[in-house]
Amino acid sequence: MAVVAAAAGWLLRLRAAGAEGHWRRLPGAGLARGFLHPAATVEDAAQRRQVAHFTFQPDPEPREYGQTQKMNLFQSVTSALDNSLAKDPTAVIFGEDVAFGGVFRCTVGLRDKYGKDRVFNTPLCEQGIVGFGIGIAVTGATAIAEIQFADYIFPAFDQIVNEAAKYRYRSGDLFNCGSLTIRSPWGCVGHGALYHSQSPEAFFAHCPGIKVVIPRSPFQAKGLLLSCIEDKNPCIFFEPKILYRAAAEEVPIEPYNIPLSQAEVIQEGSDVTLVAWGTQVHVIREVASMAKEKLGVSCEVIDLRTIIPWDVDTICKSVIKTGRLLISHEAPLTGGFASEISSTVQKLCRIEDYPFYKRGKQTKKSKLLGQAQWLTPVIPALWEAEEECFLNLEAPISRVCGYDTPFPHIFEPFYIPDKWKCYDALRKMINY
Amino acid sequence: MDSPSLRELQQPLLEGTECETPAQKPGRHELGSPLREIAFAESLRGLQFLSPPLPSVSAGLGEPRPPDVEHPPRQQQQFSSLDDKPQFPGASAEFIDKLEFIQPNVISGIPIYRVMDRQGQIINPSEDPHLPKEKVLKLYKSMTLLNTMDRILYESQRQGRISFYMTNYGEEGTHVGSAAALDNTDLVFGQYREAGVLMYRDYPLELFMAQCYGNISDLGKGRQMPVHYGCKERHFVTISSPLATQIPQAVGAAYAAKRANANRVVICYFGEGAASEGDAHAGFNFAATLECPIIFFCRNNGYAISTPTSEQYRGDGIAARGPGYGIMSIRVDGNDVFAVYNATKEARRRAVAENQPFLIEAMTYRIGHHSTSDDSSAYRSVDEVNYWDKQDHPISRLRHYLLSQGWWDEEQEKAWRKQSRRKVMEAFEQAERKPKPNPNLLFSDVYQEMPAQLRKQQESLARHLQTYGEHYPLDHFDK
Numbered sequence: 001m002a003v004v005a006a007a008a009g010w011l012l013r014l015r016a017a018g019a020e021g022h023w024r025r026l027p028g029a030g031l032a033r034g035f036l037h038p039a040a041t042v043e044d045a046a047q048r049r050q051v052a053h054f055t056f057q058p059d060p061e062p063r064e065y066g067q068t069q070k071m072n073l074f075q076s077v078t079s080a081l082d083n084s085l086a087k088d089p090t091a092v093i094f095g096e097d098v099a100f101g102g103v104f105r106c107t108v109g110l111r112d113k114y115g116k117d118r119v120f121n122t123p124l125c126e127q128g129i130v131g132f133g134i135g136i137a138v139t140g141a142t143a144i145a146e147i148q149f150a151d152y153i154f155p156a157f158d159q160i161v162n163e164a165a166k167y168r169y170r171s172g173d174l175f176n177c178g179s180l181t182i183r184s185p186w187g188c189v190g191h192g193a194l195y196h197s198q199s200p201e202a203f204f205a206h207c208p209g210i211k212v213v214i215p216r217s218p219f220q221a222k223g224l225l226l227s228c229i230e231d232k233n234p235c236i237f238f239e240p241k242i243l244y245r246a247a248a249e250e251v252p253i254e255p256y257n258i259p260l261s262q263a264e265v266i267q268e269g270s271d272v273t274l275v276a277w278g279t280q281v282h283v284i285r286e287v288a289s290m291a292k293e294k295l296g297v298s299c300e301v302i303d304l305r306t307i308i309p310w311d312v313d314t315i316c317k318s319v320i321k322t323g324r325l326l327i328s329h330e331a332p333l334t335g336g337f338a339s340e341i342s343s344t345v346q347k348l349c350r351i352e353d354y355p356f357y358k359r360g361k362q363t364k365k366s367k368l369l370g371q372a373q374w375l376t377p378v379i380p381a382l383w384e385a386e387e388e389c390f391l392n393l394e395a396p397i398s399r400v401c402g403y404d405t406p407f408p409h410i411f412e413p414f415y416i417p418d419k420w421k422c423y424d425a426l427r428k429m430i431n432y
Numbered sequence: 433m434d435s436p437s438l439r440e441l442q443q444p445l446l447e448g449t450e451c452e453t454p455a456q457k458p459g460r461h462e463l464g465s466p467l468r469e470i471a472f473a474e475s476l477r478g479l480q481f482l483s484p485p486l487p488s489v490s491a492g493l494g495e496p497r498p499p500d501v502e503h504p505p506r507q508q509q510q511f512s513s514l515d516d517k518p519q520f521p522g523a524s525a526e527f528i529d530k531l532e533f534i535q536p537n538v539i540s541g542i543p544i545y546r547v548m549d550r551q552g553q554i555i556n557p558s559e560d561p562h563l564p565k566e567k568v569l570k571l572y573k574s575m576t577l578l579n580t581m582d583r584i585l586y587e588s589q590r591q592g593r594i595s596f597y598m599t600n601y602g603e604e605g606t607h608v609g610s611a612a613a614l615d616n617t618d619l620v621f622g623q624y625r626e627a628g629v630l631m632y633r634d635y636p637l638e639l640f641m642a643q644c645y646g647n648i649s650d651l652g653k654g655r656q657m658p659v660h661y662g663c664k665e666r667h668f669v670t671i672s673s674p675l676a677t678q679i680p681q682a683v684g685a686a687y688a689a690k691r692a693n694a695n696r697v698v699i700c701y702f703g704e705g706a707a708s709e710g711d712a713h714a715g716f717n718f719a720a721t722l723e724c725p726i727i728f729f730c731r732n733n734g735y736a737i738s739t740p741t742s743e744q745y746r747g748d749g750i751a752a753r754g755p756g757y758g759i760m761s762i763r764v765d766g767n768d769v770f771a772v773y774n775a776t777k778e779a780r781r782r783a784v785a786e787n788q789p790f791l792i793e794a795m796t797y798r799i800g801h802h803s804t805s806d807d808s809s810a811y812r813s814v815d816e817v818n819y820w821d822k823q824d825h826p827i828s829r830l831r832h833y834l835l836s837q838g839w840w841d842e843e844q845e846k847a848w849r850k851q852s853r854r855k856v857m858e859a860f861e862q863a864e865r866k867p868k869p870n871p872n873l874l875f876s877d878v879y880q881e882m883p884a885q886l887r888k889q890q891e892s893l894a895r896h897l898q899t900y901g902e903h904y905p906l907d908h909f910d911k
Contacts, residue, residue, distance in 0.1 A: 092691070117691055123721055128680045128714030132722075135684020138669060139619070141691070143684065155710070162674045163681070169877045171662045171670035172653035178880060208878045208886075232880040261883065309883035 052190065052242070053418045054282040058249030059219055059266075065252035072248040076218035077106040077183070077239060080225040081144065083255035085114045088142050090179075091229070093119045095129055095146030103148060104185055104244050130156035130182060134164050137177035137234070144229060147184040150238055151198040156182075164234040165209030178232035183225070186214065186238035187279050188330050188416055193409035196241075199278070199331040199402075201307045204236055205340060211235040211260055212307040216281040217243070218251045223258030224305065231260060240278040263311040265318065269300035272324035272426060275315060275341060277304040280328050280417070287422040294423075297430055307337055315341060316348050323394035324429050328417050330402050338399040346397060395432035398425040481760040481779070481790065541748035544795055545775060546765035550824050552832025554770075561770055561777070563612075565839050571612055571769055572834060573848065574632045575604035575827050580852045581627075581637065582800070584860055585644055585658075589804040593864065594644045598659045600625055602767070602799030605826025606731050608632045609772025610792075613780060614699060619689070620668045621682040621700045623675065624659055625731065625798075629701075633666040637856060641863035648910050653877070654869045675706040679715030679728070683789075686724035690787055697780045699727040704793075705736025707750045719789035720758040727779045728759070728791045731766065733798035738811040754791035766794030767826040770833075797824070870910040871897075 061068060071079060085091050093107055099121045101108035111119035122129050129145050136143035147153045153160075160182070168176035188197045204212050211233055215221035221239065228235035266281070267288060274284040281303045288299035300318050304310060319325045325345055327338035400417040408415055518527055547559045554560045563571075582599040589597040600607065607628025614620075620629055627640070638649060643661050646654035652662055652670065662670025669678070669685075682700035689696040706712060707730055719726050730750040734741055747753065754761030760782070764771045772794055779790035797820040801808045808817070834840035875890040876882060882890075897904060 090688070090691070092687075120722070123714075123717045125714045125717065127710055128683075128718050131677065131680025131711060131714060132684035132687070132718050135621075135681035135686070136688045137684075138681060139685050139688040139692075141688040158674060159677060159680070159711075163672060163677050166672070167670075168880065170652070170656050170660070170672060172651050172655060173877045174651055174662050174664040175670055176880070211879075309879070309885060312885060 052246065053413070053416055054279060055286060056217070056243065056247040056282055057285055058247070059217060061250040062219060062252055065256040066254045068250040068252050070248055071218050071222075071251040072243075072245050073215075073218045073221055073239065074104050074106045074244040076222040076251045077225060078108060078110070079251065079253065080222040080229070080255070081107060081110055082113070083226065084142070084144065084229050085110065085118060087255065088229075090141035091118070091144060092136065092141065093144045093146070094122050094132070096124055096148045097121060098146050102146065104239075104241065106146070106183070106239075106244075126152055126155040127159055130159040130164070133180045133182065134159060134167070134177045134234075137180035138167070138175055140179065142179045142229060143177075143181070145180065145182045147182060149196055149198075149241075150184040150186040150200050151195040153182075153184055153200060153236075157203070160204065160210065160234075160236070161207045165207045167209075167234075169209060176232070177234050179229075180234040181225075181228045181231075181237060182235070183237045183239060185241035185244075187240045187242060188407070188412065189242045190412065191409065192241075192407070193412075194406045197330075197407040197412075199238070199329065201238060201277075202331055202335055202337045202340075205308045205337050207308075209233070211309065212238070213260060213305065214238045214240070214278040214307060215305070216240070216278055216303050217247050218249050220258060220303075220305070222251055223256050224260070226255050227257045227260050230257070235260075238278070242279055258305075261306045261309045261311055263305055263314040264303045265300060265314065266303055267299065267301040269298040269322065271298045271322055272326060272429060273300045273302060273315070273318040273322045274422075274426075275302045275304055275325065275327045276329060277307065278330075280330060283417070283419050284326075284328055284422060287419050287426060290419065290423050291426055291430075295427065295430060297426070299426075304341075310341070312344055312348065316345055319345055320392060323392065324398075325393070326398040326400065326422065326426055326429060328400040328422050330416060332404045333399060333401040334404050336399070336401050338401055342397040342399060346393065395429040398429050400425045481762045481782075536747055536752075538746070538748045542751045542761070542763045542793075544763050544765050545771050546768045547770035547774060548768045548829055548833060550829060552829040552834075552836065554833075559770075559774065561774055563770075563773070565837070567612065568830070568834060568837075569839065570632070571608045572827070572830050572840070573852070574608045574611075574628060575769075575830070576848065577637075577852045577855070578604055578607070578628045578631045579827065580849075581631075581640060581856050584853075584856050585641075586800075586804065588644075588860065589658075594658050596658045596804055597644065598624055598803045599800035600627055602797045602820055602825065603731055603733055604628050605769045605830070606729070606766040606772055606794045606796055609766075609769040609826075610699065610701075610727075610729055610776040610794075612769075613773045613776035614697065615780075617667055618696055618780070619682075619685055619698045621678040621685070621698065622668065622671055623678065623702045623706055623731075624671050624673070625703070625733075626701045627659065627661065630661055630663060630666060630668055633663075633668070635661070635663055635666055635668075637859035638862065639663070641859050642866070645863045645866070646868055647863055647866035648869050649863075649866060650869070653873045655873075676702055676709035676711040676715075678702070679706075679709075679711050680718060682728075683715050683719045683722070683724050683726055686719070686726035686789075687722055690723070690725055695784055697725050697727055697783050699729055699776075701729045701731060703736060704730055704732040704734075704741060704750055705739065705744055707753075708744060716753065716757040716759060716789070716791070723787045724789055725783040725787050726789045727776065727783055728754075728789060729776070730791070730793045731796060732793055733766075733796045735798050735802070735808075735812070737802040737806060738808070740811075749793055749795075751791060751793035759789050759791045761791040761793070763793045763795060766796030767824055767829060769826055769830050796826075799825075868909045871906075 081093060093110060097103055098107045098119060099111050107119060122132065126147055129147065133143040133145035147156065164177050164180060187199050201212050201214065204210060211228065211231060213224050213228055213235060215224045225237050228237045267285065269288070274288060276284045285301055288301050291297040291299050300322055302315060302318060327341050329336055329338055400422045402415055402417060518525060547554060549555055578600055582601060585594065585597045586599050588594050603625060607626050611629040611632035616633065622629065639651065640661065642649035643652055644658035652660065660671040662668060679700055679702060682698045686698040689698060702712065716728065732741070732749055736744055749763065751761045751763040762775050764775045766772060775792050779792060783790050799817055799821050831840065871893070872890065875886055878886060897906070
C-alpha cells in the first residue's frame with residue numbers, strides 16, 4: 001500500500017513536472033505510466049503533499065494601462081515578449097526549447113507569429129547562449145536569451161560577469177551589449193531540490209554592470225520585463241517558477257513599463273519594515289497580517305524588485321521611520337543579498353541623512369520633496385561624519401533566509417524561510 | 433491593436449496536451465540561401481575547403497551539406513518494417529556489420545594550402561591572386577610598420593614606460609592577409625594578437641600608443657591593459673583578456689548581420705590554445721546549427737604561453753574539428769600572405785552567399801615571447817626561434833615576391849625602414865607626453881547611466897583626494 005502511495009506520489013510529481021517543468025531532467029522520469037493507475041489513493045497522496053508555503057495576493061486591477069486580461073505569470077511573460085517582438089523588428093528570442101513554447105510555456109505561439117529566425121532553439125550550451133546573445137546585442141539588435149533554470153546559469157557566469165557586465169566600461173563606451181536580456185526561472189517550486197530551486201541573485205549582485213530584476217506577480221513581471229528589454233544595460237530577469245501558474249491577475253494587454261531600481265512599498269506601516277523579492281513577498285505579506293492580528297504590530301512591506309542597482313533610499317527611509325528591519329529570501333543566509341541590505345542600512349540609517357523624516361510618520365516636508373530628491377542635498381559635513389555612524393535601529397536587523405546548505409528535496413518544508421520563521425523573527429525584534 | 437489575445441497565441445496548446453512531434457511537421461525550407469546545395473568539389477582556383485562529414489566516416493564522399501538541419505531528412509521518411517535502413521534521427525549513415533574504430537589521422541593531417549614557397553615564389557600560377565601593386569605594397573608596409581611598432585613598444589615596456597605589451601612577431605601575415613580579403617565594414621572579433629588587422633585598416637599609430645599608455649587620447653578611456661585595442665569606426669570590437677569569450681559573441685553578431693541582410697561577414701580570431709576553451713566549442717556548434725555567416729580564423733602558432741601544441745590537443749589541430757561540427761574547413765600556411773588572402777576571400781564570399789560558417793586554421797609560429805611577462809627561452813630553444821625568424825617569415829617571403837616583381841628594392845627598403853621608424857618614434861614621444869584621463873572616468877560607463885550609489889562613491893573619492901591627494905599620482909592625470 002505504501003509502495004502504491006509512494007508511486008502515486010511520483011505520478012503526481014511527474015504530471016506536475018511534465019506540465020510545468022523540464023521533467024527530462026528530474027529523476028524518476030523514466031517510470032512507466034502504466035504502472036501507476038490513478039486510484040483512490042492518489043487523492044490521499046495529494047492531500048498529504050505539502051501545500052504551498054505562500055498565498056499569492058493579486059494586486060488591484062491596474063486601470064491606467066488600458067484593457068486588461070486575466071493572465072498567470074507565464075502568460076504575462078508571453079505577453080511582454082509578444083509586445084517586444086511586435087515593437088522591435090530586431091528582437092529575437094532564443095535558448096533551449098523555446099521554439100515549441102518553452103518548458104514553462106513562456107514562448108508559446110511566438111515562433112508561429114514572428115518566424116523561425118526570431119524565435120529559435122539553440123544547442124544545449126548556456127555559455128553559448130549568453131555569448132551568442134552578447135554578440136547579437138553588440139550589433140545593436142535586441143537579444144532575449146532564456147536560461148532554462150537559474151540553476152544552470154553558471155556555465156554562462158564568465159560571459160555574464162567578465163564580458164556582458166564589462167563590455168561598455170572596458171571599451172570606453174565604444175561598444176556595449178545593453179540590448180541583452182537574460183530570462184530564467186528562479187526559486188523554490190515545492191519539489192525542485194538542488195538543481196531546480198536555486199535563487200542565484202547574490203552571485204550577480206557582486207557584479208557591477210548588470211541589472212538583476214525579480215518580479216512578484218504577473219503584472220509586475222510584464223512591466224519589469226519590458227523595462228529590462230528596453231534598458232540600455234544587460235539585464236537578468238529571474239521569474240519565480242512557482243508563480244508561473246499559481247499567480248494570476250489582471251494584466252494590461254498593451255505594453256507598459258515599471259521602472260527598474262525602484263522598490264515598491266506595497267503596504268505602509270510604522271513598527272517594522274519587511275523586505276523581500278519574488279515569491280517571498282507574498283510570504284511576508286502574510287506575516288504582516290499575522291503580526292497585525294496577533295501582536296498589534298504595523299508592518300511596512302517592501303518589494304525590492306531590482307536587486308542591483310538596488311533602491312537604497314526607499315529601504316532606508318522606511319527603516320528610519322520604523323526602526324526595525326527584517327529581510328527574507330530563499331537563498332542561503334551567508335552572502336545572501338540580505339547581508340548587503342543589512343550592511344548598507346545599518347551604516348546609512350542616520351536621522352541626519354534623512355532630515356525630514358521623523359520616526360513613526362512621514363512629515364509634510366518629506367512628502368513634498370517626494371521620492372529620492374531630498375537625498376541629493378548632500379552637505380559635505382554630513383559625509384565627513386560617515387565614519388562615526390551610529391545605529392538608529394531599535395533592534396538588530398533580522399535576516400530570515402534559507403540555511404547554508406544546498407537546496408534539499410524532501411526537506412524543502414523545513415528549509416524554506418516560511419511565514420512561521422519570519423513571524424518568530426519579527427516577534428523577537430518587537431520584544432528586543 | 434498589434435497583439436492578439438493570449439488565447440490566440442496559446443491556441444495549439446489548448447487543443448491538445450501534447451505538442452506536435454517533429455515527425456508530424458511538414459518539412460519546411462529553412463530561411464537560408466538556396467545556394468547551400470553546392471557540391472563539395474566546387475571551389476575557386478583549386479583551394480578546397482574540407483566539407484563535412486570526414487571521408488573516413490561518411491558513406492558518400494562529396495555529399496553536399498545536410499539540407500534542412502531543423503528537420504533532418506530521416507524524420508521525413510515513411511517508417512517501414514521492410515526497410516532495413518537506419519531510422520535514427522541523430523545520424524545520416526548506413527549500417528556496418530564489421531566492428532571497426534575510426535583511427536584519427538594525425539600522421540598525415542589535413543594538408544596546408546600555400547601559394548608561395550619559402551622564398552616568395554609562386555608555386556602554382558593559377559593560385560596567384562594577382563593583387564595590384566598598391567595592395568601588395570600596403571600588405572608589406574602594414575606588416576613592417578607593425579613590426580617596427582612592436583619593437584619600440586616592447587622596449588618601452590622594458591624601460592618601464594608602459595606596463596605590458598604583446599608583440600606579433602611572425603604572425604603579421606595572418607593579420608594582413610585576412611584583413612585584406614575582407615570588406616572594411618566586416619566586423620572583427622579578436623583575441624589579442626591581431627593588431628595587424630587594425631594596422632591594415634589604417635588605425636593611427638597615435639591611437640595604438642594611446643591605448644598602451646592609457647593617456648587622454650585613448651578611446652578606451654584608460655580602462656584596460658595595453659594591446660586591448662578597440663575601434664568602432666573600423667569595426668574592430670574591443671579586445672578582452674578572457675580567452676575565447678569572443679567566439680560565441682562573434683557568432684551572435686553574425687546571426688544579427690544575417691537577419692539584417694547586411695551582406696557582412698564576421699571574422700573571429702583566436703589561437704590554438706583558446707580553441708580548447710568551452711566557448712570555442714559553443715561558438716562552432718552555434719554557428720553551424722544557426723547558419724551564421726562567420727569566418728573562424730585560428731592562428732595556430734605552436735604555443736599557448738609555454739604550452740606546446742602537443743600538450744594542447746591530440747587530434748589533427750583545429751581544422752580537423754570543423755567537420756565534426758558540420759563546418760567547411762581549411763588549413764593554410766599562415767606565413768604565406770597570399771594563401772591567407774585567398775582562403776579568407778573565398779570563405780568570405782561563400783559565408784555571406786550561403787550563410788554558413790568557415791574555419792581557417794592558419795599555421796604559423798610565434799617568434800616573440802608570449803608577452804613582456806614571458807621569457808620563452810625557458811621552454812624552447814633559440815635555434816627553433818631563429819629558424820622561423822630567418823627561414824620562414826611572412827615579411828621576408830612577401831619581400832622576395834615584391835623584389836621578384838620589380839616593385840621593391842633595397843633603396844626603398846632602407847627608406848621605408850627609416851620612415852616607419854620615424855613615424856613610430858614621433859607617435860611614441862607624443863603618447864609619452866600626454867596626461868592620463870581624469871580620475872572621474874574611473875566611474876563612468878559601468879552602466880549607460882550612473883547609478884546613485886556609484887555617484888556617491890565617486891564623490892567619496894573626490895573628498896578623499898582633497899585630504900590625501902599628495903599620496904596619489906595626480907600630476908600625471910587630467911584635472
